[in-house]
Amino acid sequence: MLNISDNNKHAMAHLDRYKTITGLKTRPHYKILNRIITVVSLIALVTLFLPWTQNISGKGAVTTLKPNQRPQSIQSVISGRIEKWYVQEGDFVKKGDTILFISEIKEDYMDPNLVENTKNQLDAKSHALDSYNSKYGALANQIVSIQTEKGLKLVQAKNKLKQAQFKIKSDSIDLVAVKTQLKIANTQFNRAVQLNSEGLKALTDVEEKRLKQQEVEAKIITQENKLLTTKNEYINAQVELNRIEAEYSEKVAKAESDQFTARSNQFDTEAQVNKLKNQYANYSIRNGMYYIKAAQNGYINRALQAGIGETIKEGTPIATIMPSDYDVAVETFVNPLDLPLISTGDKVRIWFDGWPTIVFSGWPDMSYGTFGGKIVAVEKFISDNGKFRVLIAPDVDEDPWPKQLSMGSGAQTIALLNTVPVWFELWRTMNGFPPDYYEAPTKSSKSKEKK
Template identity: 45%
Template sequence: MAMELLSEDIEAKVGKPLRSFTEIYRHNKTSKVRRYFFIIIGIIVLIMFIPWTQNIRSTGAVTTLRQEQRPQQLNNIIAGRIVKWWVKEGDFVKKGDTIVQLAEIKDDYLDPQLLERTGQQLSAEQLTIDYYEGKVKTTDDQITAMENEQELKLSSIDNKLVQTKRKVQSDSMKVVAAKNEMTVADRQLDAATKMFEQGVIPLTEYERRKVQHQNVNAKLVGAQNDYNNSKQDLLILQLDRSATIQGYAEKIAKAAGDRFQSQSQIAAGQGKVAKLRNQYENYRIRNGQYYVLAPQDGQVIKARKAGINEIVKEGEMIVEVVPQNYQLAAEVWVKPMDLQLLAIGQKVRFTFDGFPAIIFSGWPQASYGTFGGKIVAIESNLSENGLFRVLVAEDEDDRKWPADLKLGTGAVSFALLKDVPVWYELWRQVNGFPPDYYKQSAGKSTGGEKEKK
């Protein structure tokens, strides 16, 4: 009020307003703070409704899509002494190139002619097997010959048996005939004795008939003896046949035993031959292990042994080979809470160490310097660091990953999720809620529309 009175007083004296009151005190100006305040509030409200892409941020490193394309340790198979290095660290090698040459250190393999002498042992053992095989063949021939001889001898004995049986039958008939004659002679002698006593016949006739009776009796005794001898001959032939069978059975059994013994020697020899062949092949392969070769094209790094005559143990790492040709991928580590939000084929954005980028995590379209990827594998087992490992391959539909990207380079991934308003994302972050769980729409690409599950 005082200033207005002062200004009016000065204007009354001077006749016009002073510039100092206009520029310094600005008491006639209207304030624009309210207007700016409402404009800012409006902008904030508009920003709150701008779409924001939810994402999961994870860290990881560059690796390869296939495990055989990753850096691999080159281990020696046998223990040895380093004789010569054919490459040095940093050299690029082709598959099959010699890395290092080793010498033998074990007593069992120090003989320079070990392979040749083992081959001689193998040949000698094979000759032994051939000898026993020939012996088996000869024994088989002997057994066949004895069987044939037995068959011939048994045939001869069987023929004699048939003849003897016929002779026994014939002698049996002779005995029957002699008995009949003896019966007649007994009756005639009795009649002659009665007639001689009655004086019907003379003494001479009686003596003739008595002599005739004795002759018939002698014929009967002879027939019985011949019959008994024939039966004895038949029994002897039967015993001879059994003895022949037994004798040849023993001979054949002895020959068969010799054959089985030879076959046993053959089996033992074959076992020795197989063992010697195994040793021979092991020695031959071991001779090829004295030169450690590159398994694939790549660069030699991390040599564990540095000098000559150093001893390396079996399975010990000699160098590491980084493959020259590989397909890049990235392995990232995801928290268990975020794992359910990821799926195979899902879009992922990347930034790599050493490659500048401008990141707007909620607006991936406005980001600069990022690279695209697709999830190809999600491990189901928790790793030692308490996170789940996710493998992401290069997105062929996006910009290519840098050609100078090296294995092991650090990477930061942004797995793109559902589009939500900014106010919803702020509310979620303040309350500590996880991003929305969703699945991709059927029939649409991984970068297309997303729907809430």
């Protein structure tokens, strides 16, 4: 009924005459309830204006800050057969401790004296290289000696050539003198013949002049033969000079050819020596790889290969080791929507699985059992779970993290953002806005607006 008419007002007014109705109006617990509602309303109203710290929550696990401090597997660089284990799961090993011994399975390396034989080959080739170096030096000295001898021979041949030249000149002068004597002898003979015909000279004088003329003619023939012989000697000296030049040039060319051959063999031997050095170093290093050693101090978590006589390939994980010295950190993941709101250096509150914790996300100071951290790295590429990975390190200004933390244990994080009133956070949540969507104006911005 809408009670539009005034007919029922009179009926209600007549109810006040009943004591029961009057008693209900004056009962004291209604006053207490009103007071409680008033106090609760005031408390709720005050609570709306209390400061609230916006945050971004995430789940992750305990890890290490540096990659080399995380659990890692020990692998074999070479293939082989397991012969002996020196550790068991849970053992603590130091850097360089032997974990496993394997034997060779490749036929190219089964010779037990492989390294020694390679060393002997290397020594032999090194001696051969020294021999080629000595041969090259000896040939160089031989070339110098040939060049020196060639110079002396050429000087000697040139001297003979000059002697032949001088002798030709001398014989030519002698020939001219003989010819002059012949003219004189002819003149004297003709004069003697004429004087004899006039009766002034005896026939004996004429015969003497004829004899002398014949002697001079014989001298001319002898002198001409001598001049021709000298010219032949000059030609022979020139031929000898050319022969010496050709002979010693051939000797030098042959010595240089032998020298180049020695140099070529030297380079070839040097290449073989370097190759043998490489093989010797590889074989020596491979011998040291039969003993698989720990790369750092840590604990053997699990043996991935079991048994004696089992064959493994190169790169096969054999065991896992957890380093004993590490810088603890937390690896957490945030939604892509919250990624722009966090950056390196932001403070984070963390609580670990297995530690008693009471958390008030909006009031971190009232939380119990949480530990402080700082963001040190934010991944730039999304992970397989559709979130972005964030790495958190301990905050040096906060209490230290528990030493009993184990790698891989769970952790939950709250990244602290701006502090806003509770009513603002409720309004943001109801409207579906992300944290820090609206920023309160700072004092500097207000002063700029006034100006």
